[in-house]
Amino acid sequence: MTSPDGTVLAYTREGEGPAVVLVGGGLDDGAENASLATALSRWFTVYNYARRGRGGSGDTQPYALEREVEDLATLIEAAGGTAHVHGVSSGGALALRAAAAGLPIDRLSVYEVPYAVGEAAAVGWREYVTQLDAALAMDDRDAALRLFMRLAGSGEDDITAAAGSPMWPGLLKIAHTLGYDAACLGDGTPPAAELARITQPTLVATGGVPDPHMSGLRPGYFDAAADAIAALVPNATRKVVAGQSHVADPATISVVLKDFFTG
Template sequence: MTHVTSRDGTPIAYEQDGSGPAVILVGGGLDDGSENAPLVPELAGRFTVLNYARRGRGESGDTPPYSVHREIEDLDALITAAGGSASVFGASSGGALVLEAAAAGLPIDKVAVYEVPYMSDETAVVHWSEYVGGLTAALAENRRADALALFMRLAGSSEDDIAGARDSGFWPALLRLAPTLAYDAACLGDGRPPVVRLGAITRPVLVTTGGVPDPQMGGLRPGFFDEAADAISAALPDATRQIVAGQSHVADPKVFAKVLADFFA
């Protein structure tokens, strides 16, 4: 594991493989870089791939107070390490961070995002606000298990799913990552697509969703991610909208790597 130092002194851990134009992978909620790791060998034959743990996750450090601007600086440090420019892929809430970074003017060649969970109707925005309030209170009292349960309910998990997660071997790792749920919430702002900021992105953006609902997100309204993706695409000056057939919220790396490679190339 290699580290780069962000502007505020925070060490950001990443792994690098391959050769060719640089591609940086950005994970979403409750991810320390593991979710994107299978994409690395699939892309490394054509690209120099950097997969990192966002601040507060894995071997990366954390420096309070948190701000989205600091996460953008983390990505900027990685782009510098990659040679000064890179294409960037963001999954789920990591896609919101990537879009904010592109809007901020980072030297990004192309952007790709997958199933960014913006809210496309006012009912969902109200639920999002309630979630953020509950999450803030739970984390302030260090009730990490409650914070995780709130997140899972928001994402459409059933109570049985939550109970099964609590009894699973990966629950302790999720508890360690629970404070970073606040970071993902900050990246998504009030939950609505930031239309004005998206309009400032001049680089090409690939906006993707899967064609199959995730079985762990059965409580989400049908079409949730597609509606968000359509709203993102409509706000961007240079967007390509694509549905990746047969994929759910965590796409098959072999299938999705080809989608990314074709776009980034």
């Protein structure tokens, strides 16, 4: 389908029932949510798309956060005019901003949105964005990926191993979209005024197990962000999904979403 600015958006549709749109996070071309889409398709018609600049989707320039919101609106329109929405990580930040902008979302779910809570975390985020902008201005995608992995808490040995792995060339192709994720997160802190405008029932979830690939983040990073979101969104429900880390098991999270979307 085509977004208002002419950007072609690649997507899959599975199942029958109420519409659900999945919004992927950083460095995801839609593949990460593919298994979740299949699991949810037992109960819903699930739309899983590649955000602009990723996978089979186009990348009309110049980029603006408003265009990503329009992309999501295009998916919702194709789904029948309204839909439930589930956003993961930075995709959750995009979903929250879309809901605050008034998109016709029935129920909203976000999982482990990486907002920075506390001055130390906010300073770290600002430093990352400054360095990321500089790397992307030179189209140094390798440096951008390494910055992102350091932000997530990866050690230098892990980064070196990743850079030498078969997955690295594919990540380099979409590394410029790290700037798009940074735009979704703004100054890194929860956007209080926007979150307060969200009227939909909103599930704010985290996993109960720290991700081993993010061991450099301070303990409770995602929980602190989720607590802040839940305190700001008027109709929010806070949930910890036991046994899950930053990339949740599709079978487990699909049941959580089914219960919430049909509640």
